[in-house]
Amino acid sequence: MLMPKPSQEIIAKRSAIVAALQAIVPGEGVITSDDEMRAYETDGLSAYRQMPLVVTLPETPEQVAAVLAYCAGAGVKVVPRGSGTSLSGGALPLADGVILGLGKFNRILDVDYENRCAVVQPGVTNLAITHAVQSEGFYYAPDPSSQIACSIGGNVAENAGGVHCLKYGLTTNNLLGLQLATLDGEIMRIGGRHLDSGGYDLMGLLTGSEGLLGVVTEVTVRILRKPTTARAVLIGFPSSEAAGETVAAVIGAGIIPGGMEMMDNPAINAAEDFVNAGYPRDAQALLIVELDGPKIEVDFLIDRVRQIAEGKGATTLRVSESEAERDSFWAGRKSAFPAVGRISPDYMCMDGTIPRQALPEILKRMAEMSNRHGLRVANVFHAGDGNLHPLILFDANQPGQLERAEAFGADILKSCVELGGVLTGEHGVGIEKRDLMGEMFTEADLAQQQRVKCAFDPDGLLNPGKVFPNLHRCAELGRMHVQRGQLPFPDIPRF
Amino acid sequence: MTVFKARDDKDVLEAVSWAVSEKSALELLCGGGQRALGRPLQTADTLDLSGLAGIRLYEPAELVLGAGPATSRQTILQALDGADQMMAFEPVDLGPLYGRDPGQGSIGGIFSLNLAGPRRLKAGAARDHLLGFQAVSGRAEMFKSGGRVVKNVTGYDLSKLMAGSFGTLAALTDVTFKVMPKPEKTWTALVYGLEAAQAIGAMSAAMNSPHEVSSAGFVPADLAPKSAVSRISQSGQSVTAIRIEGPGPSVSERVMEIKKMLAEFGPTDELHSTNSNLFWAEMRDALYLVAPMERAVWRISVPPRDGAAVLAAIASRHQVSYFFDWAGGLIWLAVAPGVDAAATDIRASFAACGGHATLIRAPAEVRAAVPVFQPLGTAGLALSQRIKASFDPENILNPGRMHGDI
Numbered sequence: 001m002l003m004p005k006p007s008q009e010i011i012a013k014r015s016a017i018v019a020a021l022q023a024i025v026p027g028e029g030v031i032t033s034d035d036e037m038r039a040y041e042t043d044g045l046s047a048y049r050q051m052p053l054v055v056t057l058p059e060t061p062e063q064v065a066a067v068l069a070y071c072a073g074a075g076v077k078v079v080p081r082g083s084g085t086s087l088s089g090g091a092l093p094l095a096d097g098v099i100l101g102l103g104k105f106n107r108i109l110d111v112d113y114e115n116r117c118a119v120v121q122p123g124v125t126n127l128a129i130t131h132a133v134q135s136e137g138f139y140y141a142p143d144p145s146s147q148i149a150c151s152i153g154g155n156v157a158e159n160a161g162g163v164h165c166l167k168y169g170l171t172t173n174n175l176l177g178l179q180l181a182t183l184d185g186e187i188m189r190i191g192g193r194h195l196d197s198g199g200y201d202l203m204g205l206l207t208g209s210e211g212l213l214g215v216v217t218e219v220t221v222r223i224l225r226k227p228t229t230a231r232a233v234l235i236g237f238p239s240s241e242a243a244g245e246t247v248a249a250v251i252g253a254g255i256i257p258g259g260m261e262m263m264d265n266p267a268i269n270a271a272e273d274f275v276n277a278g279y280p281r282d283a284q285a286l287l288i289v290e291l292d293g294p295k296i297e298v299d300f301l302i303d304r305v306r307q308i309a310e311g312k313g314a315t316t317l318r319v320s321e322s323e324a325e326r327d328s329f330w331a332g333r334k335s336a337f338p339a340v341g342r343i344s345p346d347y348m349c350m351d352g353t354i355p356r357q358a359l360p361e362i363l364k365r366m367a368e369m370s371n372r373h374g375l376r377v378a379n380v381f382h383a384g385d386g387n388l389h390p391l392i393l394f395d396a397n398q399p400g401q402l403e404r405a406e407a408f409g410a411d412i413l414k415s416c417v418e419l420g421g422v423l424t425g426e427h428g429v430g431i432e433k434r435d436l437m438g439e440m441f442t443e444a445d446l447a448q449q450q451r452v453k454c455a456f457d458p459d460g461l462l463n464p465g466k467v468f469p470n471l472h473r474c475a476e477l478g479r480m481h482v483q484r485g486q487l488p489f490p491d492i493p494r495f
Numbered sequence: 496m497t498v499f500k501a502r503d504d505k506d507v508l509e510a511v512s513w514a515v516s517e518k519s520a521l522e523l524l525c526g527g528g529q530r531a532l533g534r535p536l537q538t539a540d541t542l543d544l545s546g547l548a549g550i551r552l553y554e555p556a557e558l559v560l561g562a563g564p565a566t567s568r569q570t571i572l573q574a575l576d577g578a579d580q581m582m583a584f585e586p587v588d589l590g591p592l593y594g595r596d597p598g599q600g601s602i603g604g605i606f607s608l609n610l611a612g613p614r615r616l617k618a619g620a621a622r623d624h625l626l627g628f629q630a631v632s633g634r635a636e637m638f639k640s641g642g643r644v645v646k647n648v649t650g651y652d653l654s655k656l657m658a659g660s661f662g663t664l665a666a667l668t669d670v671t672f673k674v675m676p677k678p679e680k681t682w683t684a685l686v687y688g689l690e691a692a693q694a695i696g697a698m699s700a701a702m703n704s705p706h707e708v709s710s711a712g713f714v715p716a717d718l719a720p721k722s723a724v725s726r727i728s729q730s731g732q733s734v735t736a737i738r739i740e741g742p743g744p745s746v747s748e749r750v751m752e753i754k755k756m757l758a759e760f761g762p763t764d765e766l767h768s769t770n771s772n773l774f775w776a777e778m779r780d781a782l783y784l785v786a787p788m789e790r791a792v793w794r795i796s797v798p799p800r801d802g803a804a805v806l807a808a809i810a811s812r813h814q815v816s817y818f819f820d821w822a823g824g825l826i827w828l829a830v831a832p833g834v835d836a837a838a839t840d841i842r843a844s845f846a847a848c849g850g851h852a853t854l855i856r857a858p859a860e861v862r863a864a865v866p867v868f869q870p871l872g873t874a875g876l877a878l879s880q881r882i883k884a885s886f887d888p889e890n891i892l893n894p895g896r897m898h899g900d901i
Binding site for chain 1: 799
């Protein structure tokens with residue numbers, strides 16, 4: 001993965017940059033020793049490592065804005081970082097860039113039940129929000145699997161999803177307000193505790209912008225009352241087609257489950273070896289359908305799901321009768337990644353999305369690719385919304401296997417696009433899928449996105465090298481190439 | 496004044512190319528349904544997109560629909576009805592407020608306005624449902640963003656930016672959006688006779704219950720007689736309404752629970768599906784404020800808890816008619832147009848708690864004189880201008896429709 005060439009000129013000025021940052025963020029807020037910086041050299045995409053120029057950990061929005069303004073003035077690149085759990089390398093440092101860590105922004109500022117929202121600092125973990133409001137029976141809905149560690153600021157940057165987003169939406173659907181520090185040193189408020197601010201939807205644009213537009217210094221999220229009941233059905237199928245048809249039929253029947261997850265046979269067996277969840281080892285596909293809501297509604301819908309699954313040829317079917325049993329259904333799914341980690345020295349987790357109906361087709365293609373690349377693959381899906389997480393098994397110590405795994409992953413994602421889907425459903429583009437962007441977008445599509453970046457970051461200093469395969473100067477992107485037009489379509493009537 | 500009537504995306508590209516090279520502004524129309532909203536435009540020419548109509552893709556099991564921007568609201572609703580599905584954000588139909596028949600307008604207009612109805616609380620706004628689009632930018636370039644799947648973080652989410660941009664960034668040539676199954680049953684729990692502040696308390700209690708309320712609204716006693724639902728029009732009192740949707744047995748039980756819970760606020764009642772649908776459509780389209788036509792109409796979004804206080808502050812200085820949607824977070828308000836339709840007082844009323852106000856209906860001279868949309872701060876305006884310029888550097892598309900030259 002080629003990153004932008006580090007500027008030797010900036011690296012040579014390191015001590016001046018450190019001194020300037022220390023003047024903004026006093027005390028221990030600037031980290032310069034290799035030993036301490038080592039903790040920041042990678043994120044959740046640990047195949048890639050890079051020591052940063054320097055790390056700074058500001059404590060106030062004003063300090064963040066001042067750091068950004070200084071870096072903009074001095075032409076220094078900035079890589080924002082939350083908890084460092086990005087699976088796409090979104091927080092990978094640059095040799096000539098400052099890591100701007102938000103770890104000290106760890107306070108919950110206000111919980112407002114009357115307006116059903118919480119105001120939190122960006123370094124607060126996703127799960128900590130739910131912990132802060134669960135005594136009153138509330139929770140924060142998006143639940144990425146890293147929720148114990150990942151920060152809400154990072155969730156905003158990546159538009160994080162999770163098992164429950166089929167019914168409750170992604171991060172972008174659960175935000176009310178942001179405070180943003182921009183490269184020109186401004187601190188802006190977007191939204192608040194009300195809905196749908198007027199003007200351009202800057203909050204929607206910033207969510208999922210992968211730290212390329214600004215740095216979020218405060219987040220207002222919606223909180224929801226926790227459903228009184230949740231029950232799950234664990235269903236085994238003789239084929240992935242039958243499981244896929246069941247998913248379509250459930251949704252076709254007007255049922256939007258809280259979660260609808262699928263695992264293929266290799267994933268089922270890996271999970272079963274690991275946690276003994278009681279999954280049917282001979283099933284070709286396993287579905288976990290969870291319904292949540294008022295008890296009477298859940299019981300009613302569980303029965304419908306059961307009928308649909310049986311009609312589609314389910315071979316095993318269990319309905320949870322207790323919270324303990326529901327947890328046991330999930331135990332295998334939730335441990336799928338470590339379970340696969342046990343049967344293979346390394347694995348690579350992909351993240352494409354396809355239209356639900358293309359599930360059997362993508363599985364067929366993956367089996368063929370697995371043969372071609374000589375690597376095994378296990379699959380877990382957020383089946384309800386067509387989001388795939390193929391786990392490619394490889395051994396990084398065997399020469400060539402990492403490259404083969406990457407090629408296999410790229411083939412899977414290209415297939416996702418061919419089938420009407422997209423490169424990434426919830427992990428972000430980062431560096432991982434950056435060079436595949438051309439599979440989905442034309443030059444004009446990408447240039448327009450980059451022009452939007454220019455509106456925030458005219459010198460390309462915020463998290464460069466991520467998301468976009470080619471870096472262009474804003475002046476070059478701004479140039480117009482319109483040929484002098486004739487009067488439009490003169491052959492048709494005008495009024 | 497020339498009207499260019501585009502037949503397809505190539506015509507759109509050609510027309511915008513011409514306008515860019517002439518540095519001559521274009522007003523975009525998808526049928527003109529929403530022309531009365533926003534600042535009045537003074538462009539030389541018009542680009543009529545009404546030829547770009549028709550449903551390109553509708554797969555009910557995939558919960559997705561794709562269509563040309565000029566596809567009519569009616570066409571989309573008919574297709575959705577056939578599969579028992581809906582646009583869950585309940586697009587507001589502003590036609591009646593402007594004195595036109597209901598049911599007009601286009602899907603491009605719906606997304607360009609980003610107005611959502613009572614289900615906003617549970618299902619999100621139009622922007623939450625737009626999955627992808629194709630468009631011609633003010634640079635005269637065709638581009639696309641997003642896709643047809645819900646789970647998608649590939650590149651910037653330009654769909655969000657496009658929703659609510661009033662055609663100031665690009666001319667849409669295709670939209671793809673999420674659709675949802677219609678609820679089997681829709682009932683409404685009613686509480687009669689509350690004051691505005693009490694109603695906010697009752698709606699908050701319902702919203703904070705585990706009964707999955709999809710909408711909560713309040714119609715004061717003076718407007719209740721305008722309802723077509725006799726239980727409301729003949730109550731002679733204010734009505735606080737809580738909507739419950741879902742499978743049959745669940746809905747009846749939850750409505751019972753809500754009524755039990757709200758009995759301490761006042762006498763309760765319930766509406767079943769037909770009346771519920773009628774009532775929430777009235778609220779969605781602000782039918783209570785249609786007449787008298789000369790009055791200006793505002794749509795004010797504030798933190799729900801502050802709805803009654805904001806309303807009281809405005810009402811202390813102006814004679815207003817109003818009702819609440821979004822559990823008090825949305826105030827629809829009618830006031831004499833005067834010179835500025837009370838814009839200054841209205842925007843001052845929520846300065847402390849935060850919010851925004853849009854002047855939905857007013858004579859053109861008032862809309863030209865006061866900001867129709869909530870004014871942006873200095874930094875916000877500068878950023879919005881740079882974003883506008885990134886799509887439309889020559890200011891060709893709907894210039895001045897929103898703020899200043901945007």
